[in-house]
Amino acid sequence: MASIAVAGATGYVGGRLIPLLLAAGHEVTVLSRNVQKLRDVPWRERVKTVEGSMEQAHAAAQLCAGADIVYYLVHSMSGSKGAAADFEKVERLCALNLGQAARDAGVKRLVYLSGLHPEGELSRHLSSRTEVGEILLASGVPTAVLQAGLVIGSGSASFEMIRHLTDVLPVMPAPKWVLNKIQPIAVRDALHYLMGAAELPSTLNRTFDIGGPDVLTYAQMMRGYAAMAGLRSPTIIALPVLTPWLAAQWVNLVTPVPRNLAIPLVESLQHDCVVAESDIMEYIPEPEGGLTSYRRAVELALRKIQADAVETTWATAHALSAPAEPLPSDPEWAGQKVFTDERSKATAAPASKVWAVVEGIGGENGYYSLPFAWTVRGWMDKLAGGVGLARGRRSPNHLQLNDTVDWWRVETLERGHLLRLRAEMIVPGRAWLEFEVTPAKEDDGSVFRQRAIFFPRGLWGRLYWLAVLPFHGVIFKNMASRITAAAARVEQVREQGS
Structure with missing residues (x-):
């Protein structure tokens, strides 16, 4: 078993990856700006904690010390208002600090979860994530950059945007990007590939595209959500005049997704985000039973959320039993409206x-x-x-x-x-x-x-x-x-x- 460090333990993916790493017998160290946010998670006493930020070189060094593998699951756009305003600079500094600390500590593998993107000009958000991957690949430490599209599961900002827009708006005027192609991935499948990345050959240093079996437009994803949630299919009107900034303000008004998340997410939807290569299959086979369809991923998220919201009376949430399940560390705006x-x-x-x-x-x-x-x-x-x-x-x-x-x-x-x-x-x-x-x-x-x-x-x-x-x-x-x-x-x- 390996010694594994995770940056981004309180994030959506990190909070779901850590129980899987522990179940596999790994020793886990986590980095968090505020370890109190981990107080109610069921695995709190089973991990070693480092309080700090990747912006701090000493915190990065402390996290990497003694680690065989480091997972980097941090995105500064979701942090403080100051960090969100200039997240490209913050992301660059964090990546440089991690690369240096991992090289100095003799880390054997870095794993970074990035975003699917086409060639050419990108949004600020996707451009920054791509740059982070390039910095880590050039760090001298073997790095696997997993590039995923929208992650489908309760608590994922992308999924919450779909959920609340569809729940609230039976008729939705939307920018023309609702017709762009997207290849979403179920959170359980993203975690499968992240877990498998720990076993990649030590010499491998490259990006991998990962995605689910369905290529859909954003409009089709909203209609698919409506079908699984028992809602009437929304009428979506594509408007060529709605700018990304205006669309983000609209998303912020209609949904509980914070504006500092809504703006970069909407900007990223200006591009088709589909898998360009499937080389990951040569190293990590598909999950047993195959990849999860979009509608099945939505069904799993909705079913688990509703069961939890009713079954939890006046007690705290229980231990995680499925990736679609809400966690105490999820943001307050996540989850189905109740x-x-x-x-x-x-x-x-x-x-x-x-x-x-x-x-x-x-x-x-x-x-x-x-x-x-x-x-x-x-x-x-x-x-x-x-x-x-x-x-x-x-x-x-x-x-x-x-x-x-x-x-x-x-x-x-x-x-x-x-x-x-x-x-x-x-x-x-x-x-x-x-x-x-x-x-x-x-x-x-x-x-x-x-x-x-x-x-x-x-x-x-x-x-x-x-x-x-x-x-x-x-x-x-x-x-x-x-x-x-x-x-x-x-x-x-x-x-x-x-």
Whole structure:
């Protein structure tokens, strides 16, 4: 097993590569500007950390010391505002520092993840990444520069741009670059090639193009995303007059992708980005089962995100089990849009009494808040062809997994602790209502937590949530208060009786 160093551990690819390196038995050292950002990642205690930046020669030297292989996964355009404004200069300095440090430390292999690009004039972003690769190739240390197109997976800035543009805009005026050819690659396949690069012959010093099996236009990628997300295919109107700068401002306005990322990404889309050679196949075979199609990569990302967002209650994210899975170190703007309404209430009533109220919710017992509003919503659902509130409950006081509760279905039941109801009403998205009861730590009371979760489907889903938001502010607040109050009354009656 090798001693491996990784620059860019808190980045999208780096955070997913490190668990694979550890699983393969390698010793791993990581470099991060702020090691506190690694606090919640599951592998934090299994790696050696170096705090600093590749802009600092001493930090680069410390990272490379004793390393057999160094992965360089840093892109300064996503750093501070100052770095983003002049990222070419910063990238050049970082590459020179790494090359010198790796040569001095006797590193056997450098691996750099760059971008696919055509010959000729390039955007600032692609030109800078190409220059970094050239610096490392000339460093005297054998270097593998893997040139990838758009990486598809939750958290990837490129994928997030596709996701949010498609989710929000059923009709999109776009620059003519939406018709350019792009060869995206699933994050799992990019990681496969990165892992394989550690085994390349020691004399190899060159670039390799890597990509998935599909060559698509950006418009086709948006339509493919819509199909996998269950959205109506967007109408995309290519406009020859929309400049890259204006397009980037539009992306920044419509999506949560930061402007310092949106501008270089949009500029890069001015070019066709497709694989020009497939020499990597001579050294690293395709993953078992073949390369992942674009639509399959989207499907994997969407499925995992939705499962995590619902399954994670009030705990931190669990260990990474798939490359498409969100990580604690991912940026705040990453991931599918999800709306939540969370309430928490402490009560003197014991957890058992609060749970009894929770398990009896719905049906004739109602929802402890504005019963007329719930009735009206039930009528509306019924008129729209939904199930309404007429189904009621099987039992007034007890639930079983998969029971119906009006327009809900019991999806998760941890008796005495957790109840999650999945909505079966007609709604532009997917919705859950979740209740959790835990004993208080300091006395005989308990803590009641309530959470409404909504995954909007396209623009209409977001508008729906905004329309009902004022009512939620009243309904869910009253629900939490009255459920705990009902439990407290039961406890008071019990105490008076005793």
